[in-house]
Amino acid sequence: MAREEVVPRGARCQVVVIGDRGTGKSSLIIAVATDSFPDKAPPVLPPTRLPHDFYPDRVPLTIVDTSSRQEDKMKLEMEVKKADAIVLTYSCDRAQTLDRLSTYWLPELRRLEIKVPVIVVGCKLDLRDDQQPSLEQVMAPLMHEFREIETCIECSALKQIQIAEVFYYAQKAVLHPTAPLFDQETQTLKPRCVRALKRIFILCDQDKDGALSDTELNDFQVKCFNAPLQPAEVVGVKKVVSEKIPEGVNGNGLTLTGFLFLHALFIERGRLETTWTVLRKFGYDDEIKLRDELLLNPSFKRAPDQSVELTEKAIRFLTGIITTTDLDGDGVLRSQDLDEIFSTAPSSPLEDPVYGNAVETNAAGGITFDGFLSLWAFMTLLEPQKSLSYLVYLAYPEDPSSAFQITKQRRQDQKRQHSQRAAFQCFVFGPTGTGKSALLNALIGRPFNESYEHTEGDTYSTNMVELDGGLKKALIMREIDEESVSNLLGKGNALAACDVAAFVYDISDAVSWKRAVELLVQVAAHGETNGFEVPCLLIAAKDDLEPDSAIIQSSAQVCAEMGVEAPVPVSMKLGDLGNLFRRIVNAAQRPHMSIPETELGRQNKINRLFLQRSITAAAVGATLVVAAITFYRVYYARKHLSGS
Template identity: 55%
Template sequence: MSGGSSAVSRHWSTVRVVVVGDPATGKSSLITAAATDTFPETVSPVLPPTILPADYYPDGIPVTIIDTPSSLEDKHKVEEELQRADAIVLTYACDQPETLVNLQNYWLPEIRRLKVDIPVIVVGCMLDLRDEHFPINLERMMGPIMQQFKEIETCIECSAANLVEVAEVFYYAQKAVLHPTAPLFDQESQTLKPRCIRALKRIFVLSDHDKDSALNDSELNQFQVKCFSAPLQPNETDDVKRVVRANLPKGVNHLGLTLDGFLYLHSLFIAKGRLETTWTVLREFGYSDDLALLKENLPVTSEKAPDQSIELTSEAVDFLKGIFSLFDSNKDGALKDFELDELFSTAPESPWDGDPYKDSMERTERGDVNLSGFLSQWALMTLLDPPQSVTYLAYLGYTGDLAKAFRVTRKRSLDFKKQHTDRHVFQCFVFGSKNAGKSALLTSFVGRPFQENYKLTSNQCYTVNTVAQPQGIKKTLILHEIQECDVKEFLSSKDSLAACDVAVFVYDSSDEYSLQRASKLLAEVAWKGEDSGYGVPCLLIAAKNDLNLYPMAIKESEMVCQVMKINAPIRISVKEEHMNNIFQKIVTTAQQCHLSVPETEHGRNKKRYRQLVNRSLILASVGAAVAIVVLATYRAYACRKTSSAH
């Protein structure tokens, strides 16, 4: 494998290099010599911006060089230029040791203070003036400094007077920007970084068309043509495998180049300073400088109305089922943590390690993830973060049309009018007062045991699972807990209920205040739904039914439901596992989207007013029609009367 960096031009129009350093360290002479290939007898104290044209270096990207003053009064201007730089050339004078000390004591700490996270090229100028009787080992001299300041990309010494290594200075600066080392390679351990390994592994898997875990000669050649637009000659293919086999025997087998061999080759390229080869490969496969897939190469998945949602299509689900089966190494129908980690090993990291996904899916008694939980988690990620879902499908090697891996559902407002929904994934908002039993409801949904001790959950608490319907059809249900203290802020948004397919209001059956609070929350949500046009079907859930009910508990809760015109309360006990088919009932309520939508007195008055207005309009229309008919009849009669008189 070999080649240049053809993909670079998509990302850079120019590379801006700022030259800084102590006074009289040769900054201006270095810039002039690089631009004119001659040594200037006299130079201005500070040069205007100097451009090295696109054809100056192999990458075909021009370099804009910014000279800077060294006086303290111009410090602010230097800081501004450093903030705009893509790379820094930091100079010292080879014949002035104190400038090297100042580089370590002032310049590098100053760059770090400004939080300028860009590569630094340390350049020793005026090499021709160094005393030849005191030779210096550059590597030994700069090693401790580079160890302390990891932002230093490389060190080089040059002579503008003798035109020695002058062009190389800005070549290294440009190269550090276009083909940075830091994302790919750990200089200290001399190994590829984990994120780089993950990206290269994905590229290897995509290039392994016959899925035999090796790149044969044909696949190697296709890879070479894709990345470098030139085929490998047979002797070149043999040479590649010979080099790998000599240094890493397991890097080649009877089928071809293995993943270990593929990674070894890239380590070799980087160690030899050929980072452009690895970066060309990464960019050809759509990676950015932070080794994530470029968003502009992925389809847009967020263009939808507030009351629409995004779901995976059957093609995407079938792909995920195949991926699950592929990584279920012992074929027990579940993925252990190490198998799940391996499944996501071609992505920068697992998408489910943090909130809101960490504890959201069902696991087996051994803590493994079954297929239902796996697909449910994907449904949750697709609903909450469609761009992330499409990106991770790409990381897993989805080869179909990513734009067809998702479907946008019909608007809920239209579902309400048609009294039917074709959604496969429903989101349920769970309201209720503190200690009402909301968290217990969520955890029971994913099979976790009941816990006596109450634990406050974050406002990003979700659980997700599949729910079987009477006809045997499975739907995916997402429960989203809304903390009582967050309700006011949550409902302040106009579209707060747009994504809600069904809302449930949980109260403690033994606590009169809990019912009062749930009733108030129900009224607030109903009011918000009427006001925003996003009315949602609602259920009242009487939790902790194993405790002693307070007097009038049943009568008062049923009265609330009658007034609001929703179904009677559903009584459950998570502790005793008497769930009363609650999750099936939630899904049924979501599917019957036109029913169980609560009404407030305000809403009923609005409805009566609309009915009255409609009735008045109808009567007015009928009256107008009658008047028109009477007028036409009279005119016809008058015409006939006039005719008969003549």
């Protein structure tokens, strides 16, 4: 593959030269800067800057000389902490300086927690004894022990042997480091590098046949290196791969295995710039993470009562991932399928308990298609930026902004008397012990648990709910801990994100019913005061128990007075939910109905109506007076003219 240098934005390179006294540090710097050997080098040189075009990467390189005297140790420590790379010197004619690399200098860099590449340089190559072991023999154990060593090289400032190469390797180690890409011990690509290259492969495999055809290889080559591959080069690339790893090439072209093998080969042969060019062209930074500008656009600016949803285009993309991953066609994504789906991302959203505990899974950790799609709907509603990030990491092929849409405001939906949202959020209120958690568990198919466990904080569950006609909507249920209701409603826009509120009570417990009504009134009053009124449903839980007759009578009165539907009886224990989830979604789709009205809210509405009518009447009266005066003036003027 042809080479084009692509370096990080704002790249700079500061190389600090350290080593024992008399190893040739200053002479090395003078030799690279002037192409000459100094008769007498000063003890320590001032910082030396090479021209930006000195090396092909065209990145300014500054070389900092140091003193190894004990009294200058503090200054040396300060310089190495600012370094982008370290050149560590020893003298080829003094074995003790070589020993000092492992006994002092490299351990000292570790003590200072210096995390930059180290280039070990043997100076005074012209004085080296031919009987000494080769550089490879000497350096192999040292590099094995100290992985921070990027490369080793010998040079001679006097003879101008490999002087420029020393700082070329140092700059290359900064701009194209080995450590993030390759594990020297196992001689394999590192997991993060594999994830990135796999995502790049998926993006380039436009026909999704699992291989890069000659055309796709050329498109990739042009994107990364601004030059197409010649037919003979394509044949050569595939030949090299197939000879070393037969499964790297198939009838359709270069497979992912072959693609990864090629990059491992480039790195082993010292062509790290090739892999780094590819990574940077596809948006990766020096830590092999996608750059922020790819993950933070669009900004999702919206009103409090608007939410973010996936577009049909994004849903088709996710559906395509599902169908290609579910090879056995059983409609369930097993844990290994999910690992494969998120193998190009730094992690899986399911590792976050907020999401992992909110979706329906089977005993083996598998997720149904509906569960997978509702997970995305939930993540997009709760953290759209995270949803965007995962879509990009999963190789969404188009502009990320095409995957998201901002919904209409809930207030507008109420005026239209219909909501077309694809995902609805239901806040679940209720006294402690009424079965709120059991209700959330029922949404995601978890069996009823007789033992009671108090839920602290907010928890979620999400699933797709099928409506009449086969249409499906994502339902996100959020359990509101009773102790946190006051804090929640202390915010003026607390209900802005709520499409429907459900109030759960124990059908056999009068205290539970009373508290549920208090919460209903509290929520209704908050909506009336702050302009975020929401449909409300009462849920009579534990319908398998003997109902309290007083509750039945009271509930009929409360529903009539507040204008809400009769309570929905359910029994999580018996699994009798009476189409509850469908009723919740239907209530959310008709946001003008089932809105409770408090006595104070009703009186305020009457007062506003009276005031409005008074203003209207006054306006009409004023209009009639003006009209009468105008008529009189016209009449008087005409009479006056006729009399004259």
